[in-house]
Amino acid sequence: MPHLPDFEAWAIFAKVAERGSFSQAADELGLAKTTVSKSISRLETKMRTTLIHRTTRKLSLTESGRLSLDRALRILADGAAIEADILEEAAVPRGQLRVASTTGFGLEALAPALPEFMEAYPEIELELCLTEDRVDLIADGWDLAIQIGGNIDSSLRISRLFSLRRPLVAAPSFLQRHGVPGHPSELAEYRVIIPTHVPWSSNWEFTHNITGEVAHVHVGGGLRVNNAAAMLPALKAGLGITLMPEFFVWEEIEAGALSLVLADWTVPPGPICVVTPPGRARPARVRVFLEFLREHFSSQPWARGVER
Structure with missing residues (x-):
């Protein structure tokens, strides 16, 4: 398997060539001068050639260094652009x-x-x-x-x-025909619209708001539906009683199209x-x-x- 190119070393090489100084490149990149020097040496060892002539007075690129500089500068610029784009994207909603x-x-x-x-x-x-x-x-x-x-x-x-x-609700017409239950246990005798898309579809748990009494009831009915929105027409038509997410029925409750049942009892939210x-x-x-x-x-x- 081919080795991954040493992108970091190529970017450091580009910065050294751009600044003409190991020290200035190190300062601008926030690296130690020894790290910069070792990166260039590591790159030259890998390439089996010298990229930069080092003298006490100045630095100069070898022919191999000049040939590789344009692409090294692109590596440095592309890396900086990627980071800038991601940082901007992280800060600006877009x-x-x-x-x-x-x-x-x-x-x-x-x-x-x-x-x-x-x-x-x-x-x-x-x-x-x-x-x-x-x-x-x-x-x-x-x-x-x-x-x-x-x-x-x-x-x-x-x-x-x-x-x-999830309040327990029914149409007024349903309650007129079948009566209003006084306790959750009575729901076992009622026609219920069952939501099949929830884990508790036929097994309901109620807690009394004042006494803390917990009641469990297994319900049955003639309509089983896997979507709450599809339950609403049958509910408003008086075909059963059911638990419904409040955002579906609060307007119907306020308008009187549906009635709260067992208001002193709640199911787990x-x-x-x-x-x-x-x-x-x-x-x-x-x-x-x-x-x-x-x-x-x-x-x-x-x-x-x-x-x-």
Whole structure:
């Protein structure tokens, strides 16, 4: 296998030739003079030729040194340009931002916020993918993903946005026909719209807000759906009772199209998290997007007062 070129030594050679001095090159590069001298010697040994004539009064390039100088200068310039571009990209919000989100949250909560973000940061090009599958951030090249619930790869960087409430709701017409349950255990006898895309789909856990009593119930029903948005029409039509993410139903609750049921009981909230690839530094485009999401969701009616 061929050896990797000694890019560092070629860049140092270019700087020495440019300045005509080992000392000046060392000062400009922030290196010891001995390091600069050893790098040139290492390069000459590898090339089996002399690149620089050294005298007590001045330095001069050999023919081999002159032939290699242009390309060495390009190595130095390209390296400096790469670092400058990355440092600028890390500080200034620009470039492509690839975001993945669950479908329901993406449609109802995230997508409506994007025009405001894009207007604030016109140099960011945003790609949004809505999927119920867990994306591989590193293999698929995503900058971040928004996930609901736990079971997140601990090797990733995790930032919690807020905890999502899931109230128990039903249409007034459903409650008129079937009655209002007084305890979670009674839900086993009710027709339930079951969300199959969550781990707890048929096994619900409630905690009483005052007494702390915990109740577990296994529910069943005539409709099973793997997307919360698709549950809403059947819910409003009075076909069942169910737990729904609050961002889907808060307007219907305020308008009276849906009613809160067992309001003194709550189910464990689902954490909404942003996950990013491992690493200390997040690019500016990711940092500002994360800050924007925190500020935006903190002002939403369905997220106010929710534990962060």
